[in-house]
Amino acid sequence: MTSSPGATVPWIRIREASAHLGADVEVRGWLAHRRSSGKVQFLVVRDGSGTMQCVAGRNDVSPEAWQALETLTQESSLIVRGRLRADARSPGGVEMGLQSVEIVAIAEGYPITPKEHGTDFLMDHRHLWLRSPRQQAILTIRAEIVQAFRDFMHGEGFLLVDAPIFTPNACEGTTTLFETQYFDERAYLTQSGQLYAEAAAMAFGRVYCFGPAFRAEKSKTRRHLIEFWMMEPEWAFATLEDVIGLEERLLVYVVGRVLERNAEALKTVERDVTKLARVRAPFARIHYNDAVARLHAAGQAFEWGGDFGGTDETILAEQFETPVFVTHYPAAVKAFYMEPDPADPRLSLSCDCLAPEGYGEIIGGGQRMASLDLLTRRIDEHGLPQEAFEWYKDLRRYGSVPHAGFGIGVERTLAWIAGLDHVRETIPFPRMLYRLRP
Amino acid sequence: MTSSPGATVPWIRIREASAHLGADVEVRGWLAHRRSSGKVQFLVVRDGSGTMQCVAGRNDVSPEAWQALETLTQESSLIVRGRLRADARSPGGVEMGLQSVEIVAIAEGYPITPKEHGTDFLMDHRHLWLRSPRQQAILTIRAEIVQAFRDFMHGEGFLLVDAPIFTPNACEGTTTLFETQYFDERAYLTQSGQLYAEAAAMAFGRVYCFGPAFRAEKSKTRRHLIEFWMMEPEWAFATLEDVIGLEERLLVYVVGRVLERNAEALKTVERDVTKLARVRAPFARIHYNDAVARLHAAGQAFEWGGDFGGTDETILAEQFETPVFVTHYPAAVKAFYMEPDPADPRLSLSCDCLAPEGYGEIIGGGQRMASLDLLTRRIDEHGLPQEAFEWYKDLRRYGSVPHAGFGIGVERTLAWIAGLDHVRETIPFPRMLYRLRP
Numbered sequence: 001m002t003s004s005p006g007a008t009v010p011w012i013r014i015r016e017a018s019a020h021l022g023a024d025v026e027v028r029g030w031l032a033h034r035r036s037s038g039k040v041q042f043l044v045v046r047d048g049s050g051t052m053q054c055v056a057g058r059n060d061v062s063p064e065a066w067q068a069l070e071t072l073t074q075e076s077s078l079i080v081r082g083r084l085r086a087d088a089r090s091p092g093g094v095e096m097g098l099q100s101v102e103i104v105a106i107a108e109g110y111p112i113t114p115k116e117h118g119t120d121f122l123m124d125h126r127h128l129w130l131r132s133p134r135q136q137a138i139l140t141i142r143a144e145i146v147q148a149f150r151d152f153m154h155g156e157g158f159l160l161v162d163a164p165i166f167t168p169n170a171c172e173g174t175t176t177l178f179e180t181q182y183f184d185e186r187a188y189l190t191q192s193g194q195l196y197a198e199a200a201a202m203a204f205g206r207v208y209c210f211g212p213a214f215r216a217e218k219s220k221t222r223r224h225l226i227e228f229w230m231m232e233p234e235w236a237f238a239t240l241e242d243v244i245g246l247e248e249r250l251l252v253y254v255v256g257r258v259l260e261r262n263a264e265a266l267k268t269v270e271r272d273v274t275k276l277a278r279v280r281a282p283f284a285r286i287h288y289n290d291a292v293a294r295l296h297a298a299g300q301a302f303e304w305g306g307d308f309g310g311t312d313e314t315i316l317a318e319q320f321e322t323p324v325f326v327t328h329y330p331a332a333v334k335a336f337y338m339e340p341d342p343a344d345p346r347l348s349l350s351c352d353c354l355a356p357e358g359y360g361e362i363i364g365g366g367q368r369m370a371s372l373d374l375l376t377r378r379i380d381e382h383g384l385p386q387e388a389f390e391w392y393k394d395l396r397r398y399g400s401v402p403h404a405g406f407g408i409g410v411e412r413t414l415a416w417i418a419g420l421d422h423v424r425e426t427i428p429f430p431r432m433l434y435r436l437r438p
Numbered sequence: 439m440t441s442s443p444g445a446t447v448p449w450i451r452i453r454e455a456s457a458h459l460g461a462d463v464e465v466r467g468w469l470a471h472r473r474s475s476g477k478v479q480f481l482v483v484r485d486g487s488g489t490m491q492c493v494a495g496r497n498d499v500s501p502e503a504w505q506a507l508e509t510l511t512q513e514s515s516l517i518v519r520g521r522l523r524a525d526a527r528s529p530g531g532v533e534m535g536l537q538s539v540e541i542v543a544i545a546e547g548y549p550i551t552p553k554e555h556g557t558d559f560l561m562d563h564r565h566l567w568l569r570s571p572r573q574q575a576i577l578t579i580r581a582e583i584v585q586a587f588r589d590f591m592h593g594e595g596f597l598l599v600d601a602p603i604f605t606p607n608a609c610e611g612t613t614t615l616f617e618t619q620y621f622d623e624r625a626y627l628t629q630s631g632q633l634y635a636e637a638a639a640m641a642f643g644r645v646y647c648f649g650p651a652f653r654a655e656k657s658k659t660r661r662h663l664i665e666f667w668m669m670e671p672e673w674a675f676a677t678l679e680d681v682i683g684l685e686e687r688l689l690v691y692v693v694g695r696v697l698e699r700n701a702e703a704l705k706t707v708e709r710d711v712t713k714l715a716r717v718r719a720p721f722a723r724i725h726y727n728d729a730v731a732r733l734h735a736a737g738q739a740f741e742w743g744g745d746f747g748g749t750d751e752t753i754l755a756e757q758f759e760t761p762v763f764v765t766h767y768p769a770a771v772k773a774f775y776m777e778p779d780p781a782d783p784r785l786s787l788s789c790d791c792l793a794p795e796g797y798g799e800i801i802g803g804g805q806r807m808a809s810l811d812l813l814t815r816r817i818d819e820h821g822l823p824q825e826a827f828e829w830y831k832d833l834r835r836y837g838s839v840p841h842a843g844f845g846i847g848v849e850r851t852l853a854w855i856a857g858l859d860h861v862r863e864t865i866p867f868p869r870m871l872y873r874l875r876p
Contacts, residue, residue, distance in 0.1 A: 205486025
């Protein structure tokens, strides 16, 4: 066994290994771990697509080569070449009989070892923590969810229309807004692309925006990120009923796709997939009034007219195996642009979707106000400057139509689907209260 | 012809109309324009997916209904129902014989009329301008390009790993950075996710990030946006050659896909598609030294060692029908992390891709520095604080490998493919110098 830089076997990725059984191939990656029986060395190599066991017998190689293998430490980078063979005991069912190893770089003292590390330590080493199997599994599911969102919206005829990140108005107070100097004036970082998506819906009929959003919230909970990603569809001529149906189809599609394509990753994060398999339409739908009654029946003190807290959401969601839609929230706890409920004008044509297993709200949405007069009045009632909303009011001046939409957060959806305790693991480089690094 | 709210014909989108020939359907949209012969009324309706001509004869309808049609103004919203029939003279080849029209809202004095408007006026009315056929065509191509980027990277085995928007360091000066208060410290808005993508590449082998980026540049040119979208792939164990190949395959794929799927939109923007059809591999590749010689031969004053300006790029790009790769720029004009060229250490293993027809640079990339020692030295030479880069240097401490990547801008790529004069039309809500609204 020698370093053979001249070898011209194909460079494959580990996840494709089973298609190359019996062939001589090359894998480029990093040493996950190594053990030796004295007669045989086992290298477990990861290349970012999977891990593979590579085996060398003492008699297969020169004493120098054997010695070189002994120097390999965790996360050393290397190129291995050899023949692939089926081996049921090996991860992925394929093993490599080593013919040569090229050591690219020896890693000295890799900080993340198989022993337990504290959360702060791991967060400080997020750039390396990403290499751990659990983090790999979570971010693989994240990428699948993002693409599933996009593919689903495309299939439903919605066009991607990116909303801007810089916005000019701090209409609803600056307490949770990040602000920056934008040449001669102040700008704020978006908390939602919805108003822009509404404008785009009047142009394209069905649109969605999908990008980062920012909330300067001083809360340190397992559900809060300062920077998070959100998809916001907006649908012209649609009602509350229409978007609830759309949300239901979306969640069924996304969960089904992750179950189908990320079985290995779900196993790595030890997700109870039987709970995901129960996510089938129709989801339960409960009216706000009914939700309040359910809280009272559960012994929870709750005053009609308020918004639900985390505990309230958990109590409601625990009554169902699927996500549950809570509809018709009081107008007072929702944004100024929500269409009032014709059946009870104290309520709004709004809907939140609560994930099961205590994950709480993952979607918020509803029908938007179509009337220019009412919208103008609401802007006044909320003490907002009319002038800042003239462009938004134009959407009601010129061809106003009933329309509805929602926002779904990537990180909360992922936390639920992957069964995570905390959103800090749901995004590659989390930004949280006092956490801006690495 | 009456308003028939009880009708239960299917609501279809105009782009699917040809699949419903002979059927009674409903279309919901806005009036693009209307004309009347006295005996027949022609309504051209747009629904965001296309436009359709709807025809009513005077004798088909009651005098009241005829009168109602006369009140319809541009951008009034309406629901039309009727039978679809083939008609070669009609846009899309399908026409509706009107059975009923439900007027949803009359638009009074829509500001964007078929007459010419100035750019400032249109930009101020961007939320309405999006409804114009040309803007619809451009943003439809934009969505296709974005999805083509993602599908291509997925096909090449690259995983989406989002880079953060908030970054802690203003290492290379704050002049073009937007800054904000991030709780107890200052944070800056990302100009590139590359360093984070490098960390992710060491975890996943092949990754890309794709999100907004921000440059506080006080330049008002046809190529600058303050807020723009960029995709940045990063590839472990890859060389400069590898990423040039990847870029070439990406551009061929994206242009081919737009030609195939956006023929109508390209026609709307009057793109000369024969020029796009010439975008086939292999693209020309010229070494920096060769590029300088070409500039001199063209009579351009240019000193070896400098970076190319817009005019230089145009001169070079005009010599080719495909995009052209310019390789091996001087290290001094590129970022500190570029791998030096072993053949001439004054140069770097870098590559820019220049689009044809004067569109200039659309991709910048290259091979990243693998050596910890050299990287440490370069950070010193650039007067940067070592401490801010310790996490980045960890990527060289623990399993360093050759790796390479690039960044491609959505808006410049779109400007080129759609043949636009200015990037302001390439993004739904452009943010430019002194332009933060709507």
